[in-house]
Amino acid sequence: MTNLKIPIITLLLLFVGANISFSQSSWEPQTNITGYISTEINYFDELEGYDLNYSAAVSEAGILMSYQPKSNFRIKGVFVYRPNFEIDQMLNEAFGELTISDEVNFKAGRFLLPLSPTNTYYYAPVNTSATLPILVTNHEFYPITIDGGSFNGAIGSDFKVNYDFFAGGYSNSTWLRTGAVRFFGDEVNYFKDQIGSSATLDPSYSKTYNFGLGGRVGFSYKSNIDVGFSAFKPNDEDVPLLVNVPAGVIGPDPAQIVQESLFEKFSYGVNVKFEYNNTKLVGEYWYSDLKIDGSATDLEGGFIELNHRINKVTPYVRYEDQKTADVDYKRYTAGINYKPNFTKTFKLEYMRYEHSSGDINGFVGTLIYSF
Numbered sequence: 001m002t003n004l005k006i007p008i009i010t011l012l013l014l015f016v017g018a019n020i021s022f023s024q025s026s027w028e029p030q031t032n033i034t035g036y037i038s039t040e041i042n043y044f045d046e047l048e049g050y051d052l053n054y055s056a057a058v059s060e061a062g063i064l065m066s067y068q069p070k071s072n073f074r075i076k077g078v079f080v081y082r083p084n085f086e087i088d089q090m091l092n093e094a095f096g097e098l099t100i101s102d103e104v105n106f107k108a109g110r111f112l113l114p115l116s117p118t119n120t121y122y123y124a125p126v127n128t129s130a131t132l133p134i135l136v137t138n139h140e141f142y143p144i145t146i147d148g149g150s151f152n153g154a155i156g157s158d159f160k161v162n163y164d165f166f167a168g169g170y171s172n173s174t175w176l177r178t179g180a181v182r183f184f185g186d187e188v189n190y191f192k193d194q195i196g197s198s199a200t201l202d203p204s205y206s207k208t209y210n211f212g213l214g215g216r217v218g219f220s221y222k223s224n225i226d227v228g229f230s231a232f233k234p235n236d237e238d239v240p241l242l243v244n245v246p247a248g249v250i251g252p253d254p255a256q257i258v259q260e261s262l263f264e265k266f267s268y269g270v271n272v273k274f275e276y277n278n279t280k281l282v283g284e285y286w287y288s289d290l291k292i293d294g295s296a297t298d299l300e301g302g303f304i305e306l307n308h309r310i311n312k313v314t315p316y317v318r319y320e321d322q323k324t325a326d327v328d329y330k331r332y333t334a335g336i337n338y339k340p341n342f343t344k345t346f347k348l349e350y351m352r353y354e355h356s357s358g359d360i361n362g363f364v365g366t367l368i369y370s371f
Contacts (some may be wrong), residue, residue: 027071035063036370038124042180044362049193055180057083059366060124062092072099080123082178089173092122092145107150107166114152114164114216115142115230117271117282128314128337130347130366133303134322137178137185140299141267141286142214142232143170158222165215172208174201179364187353191327194357198326202240202258211235224275231268239263264291269302278309297325313338316349329355335364343370 040059047053062080069075078093095109112119118136121127122144131137136144148168155161178184192200212235218228238260245255269286283304290299300323307316314337321330335349345368353360 027069029070030066030068032066033063034371035061036123036125036368037061038366038368040130040180041365042183042362044181044183044360046358046360047181047183049190050181050183052181057180059083059179062123064123073097078123083182085176088171089176101153103153103155105150105152107152108148110145110147111150112144113142113146113166113214113232114150115214115232115269116284117226117228117273118284119144124366125345125368125370128307128316129305129318129333130335130337130349130364131179131184131333131351133305133318134184134187134320134331135284135286135301135303137176138188138301138322139174139176140188140301140322140324141269141288142212143173146170146212160218160220162218162220162228163215165213167211167213169209169211172205172210174205176206183362187322187329188324188327191329191355191357194355195326196244199241199243199259202242204240204258208237210237226273228271229268230271231266233266236262236264261293262291265289265299279307281306292325298323299325307337312340327355329353344368345370 037058038060039056041054041056043054044050045053058081060080060082062078064076064078066074066076073096075096076093077091077095080090080092082090091110093109093111095107095111097105097107099105112122116136118133122132122136135141146166146168147170148166150164150166152164152166153162175185175189177186183190189200212233214230214232216228216230218226220226239262240258241261243257243259245257247254249255250257265288267286267288269284271284272282274281281304283302285302286300288299290297301321303318303320305316305318307314316333316335316337318333319330320333322328331351331353333349333351335347338346345366347364347366347368349364351362351364353362
C-alpha cells in the first residue's frame with residue numbers, strides 16, 4: 001500500500017484538475033517558487049547515550065512550488081530535506097485545490113492537516129521559534145500530513161466560522177529524530193530508557209500505513225481571535241511493541257521481543273490564538289482516548305507560546321507538557337528571533353526539560369536563508 005501513495009496523489013491531482021468548471025477566461029497563469037536552507041547548532045548538558053552533546057548541521061532545506069492555472073484552482077508542492085528522512089517523509093505537500101467560493105473549497109492530494117495552529121507556521125522561516133512544539137514533533141495525537149481529500153471553507157466577514165473536514169491515509173511516523181544532535185522528536189524514547197520502561201514502539205511501526213478522518217471547526221474575529229475544536233480518528237490497528245523481558249522468563253538473560261497489541265485511539269483538542277498589534281499568544285491542548293488491548297491509558301499534551309515583535313526582533317517564551325503511558329515531562333523555552341530582511345532569519349533559544357529522571361538544559365541557534 002505504501003508504494004502506491006505517490007501514484008494515488010498524482011491521480012487525485014489529475015482528477016481535480018480535469019473537473020475545473022468555475023474558472024475565469026481572462027486569468028493569466030501564475031507560478032511561484034520559493035525555498036530556504038536552515039542551519040542549526042545544538043548544545044545539551046547531561047545527555048546520556050548520545051555520542052555528542054553538541055553539533056551543527058543543515059537541519060532543513062525546503063522548496064515550495066505553486067502553480068495557479070486558473071483563478072480558482074492551484075497546485076502546490078512542498079519538499080523539505082531533513083537528515084536521514086526517507087524521500088516519502090520529505091514530501092510534505094502535493095495537492096490540488098479548487099475554490100468554488102469563500103464558503104466551499106475542495107483539496108485533494110497530500111497536505112498538512114488543519115487540526116493545529118502550529119501547521120500555519122510548520123516550516124522553519126515562518127516559525128517564530130527555533131524548534132517546533134513537542135506536540136508536533138512526537139506525532140502522538142495525529143499525523144502531520146495525510147494523503148486524501150479535504151472539504152473546507154469559511155462563513156462570515158469580521159466574525160467567521162471556519163471548517164475543514166478530511167479523510168485519507170498516512171504513514172505512521174512517530175518519534176522521528178530531528179535537529180543537529182537529533183534529540184528532538186526522540187524525547188519519549190529517551191525518557192523511557194531513563195526509567196527502564198517495559199515497552200516502547202518497535203521501529204518497524206514507522207513502515208506501516210493507516211487511514212483516518214477528522215476535522216476542525218473554528219470561530220474567529222478579524223485577525224485578533226481564533227478558537228478551534230479539532231478531532232482525529234484513525235482506524236484501529238495492530239501496533240508492534242518492543243517489550244523488555246526479564247531474565248529467567250524466556251531464557252537465562254534479559255531479552256527483547258516484538259509483540260503486537262491492538263491500539264484503539266480517538267484524539268481531540270482545543271486550540272487558541274490571540275493577536276493584538278505586535279503581540280501574539282498561541283496554544284493548544286490535546287487528549288487521546290487510547291486503549292491498548294482494551295486497557296485505557298493516559299495520553300495528553302499541550303503548549304502555550306507568547307511572542308512580541310519589536311521592529312525586526314521578536315522575543316518569545318513557551319511552556320509545554322507531554323504525557324504518555326509512563327512518561328511525563330515538561331519543556332520550558334525562551335528565545336529571540338531576528339529577521340533583518342526576507343532572506344535572512346536568526347534564532348537563538350534556551351530550553352529546559354524537566355523529568356523525574358533528571359533535568360536537561362539546552363541551547364539552539366538557527367540561521368535561515370530564504371529565497
